[in-house]
Amino acid sequence: MTHVAEGLDIPDGELVFTTSRSSGPGGQNVNKVSTRVTLLFNVEESPNLSAQQRTLLRERLPGRINKDGILRVVSQRHRTQLANREAAVQRFVDLLGEALVDAPERIPVALPGAVNEKRLEEKRRRSRIKRERAADLGFDE
Numbered sequence: 001m002t003h004v005a006e007g008l009d010i011p012d013g014e015l016v017f018t019t020s021r022s023s024g025p026g027g028q029n030v031n032k033v034s035t036r037v038t039l040l041f042n043v044e045e046s047p048n049l050s051a052q053q054r055t056l057l058r059e060r061l062p063g064r065i066n067k068d069g070i071l072r073v074v075s076q077r078h079r080t081q082l083a084n085r086e087a088a089v090q091r092f093v094d095l096l097g098e099a100l101v102d103a104p105e106r107i108p109v110a111l112p113g114a115v116n117e118k119r120l121e122e123k124r125r126r127s128r129i130k131r132e133r134a135a136d137l138g139f140d141e
Contacts, residue, residue, distance in 0.1 A: 044069030
């Protein structure tokens with residue numbers, strides 16, 4: 001059982017792992033052993049996700065979920081298959097956790113008039129400096 005977030009646990013049976021040869025570290029081992037691990041998770045058919053969670057995942061992870069609703073996470077950073085498998089699961093948990101958390105509501109803040117006036121004055125000053133520099137070099141407006 002993989003704990004993703006509060007109230008959301010994904011059974012290991014829903015995670016499908018495939019292996020292939022890695023282009024990462026490993027020396028000659030790279031040419032012989034399949035250390036790259038790809039984790040596949042069917043977002044559309046998982047009974048552990050609510051309809052709202054499915055919608056959030058589709059909206060927030062569009063580049064990782066294919067048209068069939070399969071979420072794909074790849075790890076090839078480590079030299080061993082086991083380490084890459086653990087890294088893929090951790091990345092999966094992080095991705096789902098980040099995608100399912102609600103963003104805090106932004107509270108708009110009104111800037112004081114003095115701050116805006118200071119910004120405009122700085123813009124006028126920079127404009128004046130550039131105008132004088134251009135005039136010194138002989139460029140006419």
